[in-house]
Amino acid sequence: MNLNSIHNIYFIGIGGIGMSALARYFNANKKHVAGYDKTQTDITNSLLDLGIEVHFEDSVASIDAKFLNPENTLIVYTPAVPKNHLELTYFKNNGFNILKRSQILGIITENTFCLAVAGTHGKTTTTSILGHLMNECNVPLTAFLGGISENYNSNLILNGTEVSVVEADEFDRSFLTLSPDIACITSMDADHLDIYGDASELKKAFEEFSKKVKSNGKLFVKNGLPIKGITYGIEDDSDYSVQNIKIEDGTYVFDVKTPKTTLKNLQFNLPGRHNLSNALIALAMSVEYGCPHQQLAKALASYKGVKRRFTYQIKTEDLVFIDDYAHHPEEINAVHQAVREMYPSKKVLAIFQPHLYSRTRDFIDDFAKSLSQFDEVLLLDIYPARELPIEGVTSSWLLNKINNKNKKLVNKKDLISQIQLSNAQVILTIGAGDIGEEVKHIKKKLSIAS
Incomplete structure (x- = not known):
């Protein structure tokens, strides 16, 4: 495919981290860029700030007319989009060029x-x-x-x-x-x-x-x-x-x-x-x-890091709050190693949101073992992402396997109050789901308290 002949690029799932990077790239290269995502986030807000059109309703009627011409429009989608997505179905049925994010990267590189x-x-x-x-x-x-x-x-x-x-x-x-x-x-x-x-x-x-x-x-x-x-x-x-x-x-x-x-x-x-x-x-x-x-x-x-990769939110003598994207047992082990190396004598509270029912099922014992290493554990419900629930696969099942008496299942609305009950000097939020959206609220409350 010759990308030079394409004027309009429409992204389904534009708020995804990999998709939004491509959207920025094409926008910088003077293409018309727009897209859909199901949730408004800091990433979609940053795209809007660049002048990229983003909407949050799965509706062909919400798409600007210039993106509805199959001759000069390319559709890019993420595999996380469900097969029954209305916009994706429309583009498939009307002769548009449709590529996955990875295929576009292949063409660009x-x-x-x-x-x-x-x-x-x-x-x-x-x-x-x-x-x-x-x-x-x-x-x-x-x-x-x-x-x-x-x-x-x-x-x-x-x-x-x-x-x-x-x-x-x-x-x-x-x-x-x-x-x-x-x-x-x-x-x-x-x-x-x-x-x-x-x-x-x-x-x-x-x-x-x-x-x-x-x-x-x-x-x-x-x-x-x-x-x-x-x-x-x-x-x-x-x-x-x-x-x-x-x-x-x-x-x-x-x-x-x-x-x-x-x-x-x-x-x-x-x-x-x-x-x-x-x-x-x-x-x-x-x-x-x-x-x-x-x-x-x-x-x-001079390298400073990546947001949500062992990112310090609060770093004082009395309190440390770190946020990390870890969503696999080996990644949680790596976070644990890092925090113990930096704070060997401090009590550590880990707040974990499991990501995907299938991953939780496939690595349930390894997750339990990795989380048991922390002094205290708060567990949120599983973030489903692209999946439907799997019978019997729940955060309660994981909680029961964690070998730590200081553990508790919590929901988001009670999360901050539960954190405030802890006397941990180091607090970690861990997971690849929407727990990242909670970080700013936690930081604000902890900053006021300290």
């Missing part, structure tokens, strides 16, 4: 030098670090991020079109539309079993992705994964390895051993060994691209 970040955890943080490092090295790039970068207050970094930096999303096998020049695989833990059925099928998809890397390209893999490539790891014998780790005033200070040299006394401000690993692979990909070491070191120290 095929004529660029593409760096792609794959893995069941760490994609968004790694991609945003990589985009920031290369942007600070004045690489002419477009970076599509799966989260809002704190450095740019956006999920799009736009500094040219020769190079693209993208998340290679395994959901719905989306990453198989890409043909990267440099790629990495951060992790391959079982996930999205509603799509893959079992872990072996997920592994096959990652193997297939590894073969999508161009013949003269480079593939990085975290040490220990069952796919061949340039290895990276922490304090091990990988090709790229973090060594001599220290924590000084809440900042990691460390060396990185590369195949050719050692970079000394690098600084990185995000807590947690998982984030140190993300920083390492972003640095390694930038080095292989050819970015100067001195500029990379300066850029790494």
Whole structure:
């Protein structure tokens, strides 16, 4: 498809983090952009501020007439949209060009030098670090991020079109539309079993992705994964390895051993060994691209993070409030490791909203084990996203499996009052659902109280 011949682009699910980045991209490239989403959020408000039309009712009558001509309009949709969606059905029945978000990314990136970040955890943080490092090295790039970068207050970094930096999303096998020049695989833990059925099928998809890397390209893999490539790891014998780790005033200070040299006394401000690993692979990909070491070191120290990825909402002597997107047991373990490393002697309250009935069912025991590590747990109902309920799969079921006497099931309207009953000095909100919308209310109440 020649995107130059398309004047109008309409997004179904425009408020999604990946979809909104594409909407920003096309808007910056002078296309007419509009879309639908079911919920008004900070992201949709930011699109409205850019002059992008967004409506919240599934109704063809709500769509501007200029987007109803199939000859010059492209429809982009997210797989999270239900099959009976009225607008999507209309476009399908009336001869429009309709593509998934991943297919558009494939088209945009095929004529660029593409760096792609794959893995069941760490994609968004790694991609945003990589985009920031290369942007600070004045690489002419477009970076599509799966989260809002704190450095740019956006999920799009736009500094040219020769190079693209993208998340290679395994959901719905989306990453198989890409043909990267440099790629990495951060992790391959079982996930999205509603799509893959079992872990072996997920592994096959990652193997297939590894073969999508161009013949003269480079593939990085975290040490220990069952796919061949340039290895990276922490304090091990990988090709790229973090060594001599220290924590000084809440900042990691460390060396990185590369195949050719050692970079000394690098600084990185995000807590947690998982984030140190993300920083390492972003640095390694930038080095292989050819970015100067001195500029990379300066850029790494200036990286601020991604919203909802161990984001400090309150940070005082008496109270710390952190928000994180973690929605898989391994991600919750990583958050726990980070918070214990930074606050080893403080009581920690974790507020968790499970995401998807199927994921809760598939990893129920692992979720219970990861949540049991905290001093106190408040559990919200499952956020359904694209799914219908599954009989017997409830937050009550998960609560009963958590091995912690300080646990409670709460609803949103009672959440703040329950938090105020706790004497925890560190409070965490965790989950990929709409718990993120509660954060500003919690922050406001806790700030007044303190």
